[in-house]
Amino acid sequence: MPSTLLASLADLGRTTAGPAGVQAEAEVVYDRHSVLVVRVGDVVVKAHQPDRDGGPLLQRRMEVAAGLPDLLLPPLGPRREIEGRVVTVWPYGTPVDPAGPLPWEDGGRLLATLHSGAVPVGAPGWGRPARVARLVSRLEDGPSAAEIRRAFATLPSWIRGETAEPEDGARCLIHGDWHLGQMVRDASGAWRLIDVEDLGVGDPAWDLARPAALFSAGVLPPEDWERLLGAYRAEGGPAVPVAGDPWAALDIPARTLVIQIAATCVISAWEGDRPLEEPEIALVDACRRISTAGIPA
């Protein structure tokens, strides 16, 4: 990451933070996958991935966030371009402490409220879960990769990227890439969602896909899953029926995320020249069960 970009982000952070920012040290809070996030006092400056849509779609997503400040951390000003990179500015939020109690109920309530609200004018479509096909195509050959590819073949063709996405799904505003790293506490201590880059109109079941996948793979404890799902249902979240079987709605999103996470793990292990860890093996095992269950979507 060029250090001039870091200096430029820090400058923008200091300018935005005002008098409080003058003395604040710039701290890199994230620097991976071509994303650089710098904190200066109460302000966070993010240089986005160069190959993502940073144009009008990102601007619309930021406007949606600005209109829902009780749910999403609102941006500080418009998107800018610095050294050829799209840059956005946000208030600092305190992330979830992975070693502390995990805010499953708060997550369930935030998502249920997001899904239950009116769809904001100008919100873009969420589209399709595009990461899974991209990751599966990057797999090197091997026994785990073969399991993952067989499970991938059970997914509907629109998720595999071979046909257009269906028009008939539930239409809600969804976060689009929800996990515990997307929750922060704002200055008042209230939980808010961050990262608007996948925000859009789609089937709300996709916001529960990652925890549903990890629960189904035996990695997330059932109590944690039930805390999330229970809070989501109690708040009237529309992704699943109020009572009874949630898996008719969650099966395909959960299957997709099992495959996506398994592919991420296998690629990471291959790149790091290391064996799979036990939880990663559990994801590949879930891929095997998906293909042997013989239930094409």
Place this chain on the structure above:
Amino acid sequence: MHCPKCRGVMRTYTRNGVHIEQCDNCRGIFLDYGELEALSNMAANFQAPPPAAPAAPAWGAPAAAVHHHHHGAPHHRPHHGSVFHMLFTT
């Protein structure tokens, strides 16, 4: 007692301890104070319990496997390693 609506003759029926007056003429029903609540409580008790929801999809991990992966510890703590990445990153 006469029906307050059509002046027909009201007849008293007792069902599970609740007295119900019904008009022989217009079939209208008169409930005393508390009888509607008593009836709805009874109806709630008669409803069959909802069918147990499937706890996991057909391809979900068998319950035993959840612990099998963890060498006796109930679960991996999420604050490091691959579980952290699965829960906290895209």
